Amino acid sequence: MSTQAGLVTVAEFLRLPDPKEGHYELRHGEVVLVPPPKWIHEETQDRIQMILKRLRGGQGRARMQMAFRPTSEYEFWRADVGYVSPERAAATEEDGYLEGAPDIVVEVLSPSNTADEINDRITVCLANGCRSFWVADPKRQRLSVTSGDLTRHYRIDASFHCDVLGATVSVREIFE
Numbered sequence: 001m002s003t004q005a006g007l008v009t010v011a012e013f014l015r016l017p018d019p020k021e022g023h024y025e026l027r028h029g030e031v032v033l034v035p036p037p038k039w040i041h042e043e044t045q046d047r048i049q050m051i052l053k054r055l056r057g058g059q060g061r062a063r064m065q066m067a068f069r070p071t072s073e074y075e076f077w078r079a080d081v082g083y084v085s086p087e088r089a090a091a092t093e094e095d096g097y098l099e100g101a102p103d104i105v106v107e108v109l110s111p112s113n114t115a116d117e118i119n120d121r122i123t124v125c126l127a128n129g130c131r132s133f134w135v136a137d138p139k140r141q142r143l144s145v146t147s148g149d150l151t152r153h154y155r156i157d158a159s160f161h162c163d164v165l166g167a168t169v170s171v172r173e174i175f176e
Contacts, residue, residue, distance in 0.1 A: 029074035081106035100129030
């Protein structure tokens, strides 16, 4: 299932059988098993997805576990929550996958996440179409938002204006 360089391509990856639990991602040509999320993780994902849908009034697409290909050959990821504009949603083939990263990518921290992994995801996503990358930390009730070269950290009582959504987001809504 690997190429001469030992890397798995997206075409090879898509032929893999589904795992018994969790899902696979293709990261830099390596197949990674991602365990199923815990309850608080899914609750946080669900709240964020509902917030994005409400703030956009049904325009665009906000989904949990949004599948996308940040780069064409050796990457196939799922955003814990992703948002794409109406134009990008319309340009995605019904039987295909989103090319590039969603406009907003949200990663809900899990105990298994490492700083290197999160930083890599931010870097790859922002270089491939993502305009705003959010890291939600349910344990600390903190949201970190990276847009361009700037990362801002928001505590539970904060709110911030999201240019992608054209709206203000309340951090409290995410965690309570």
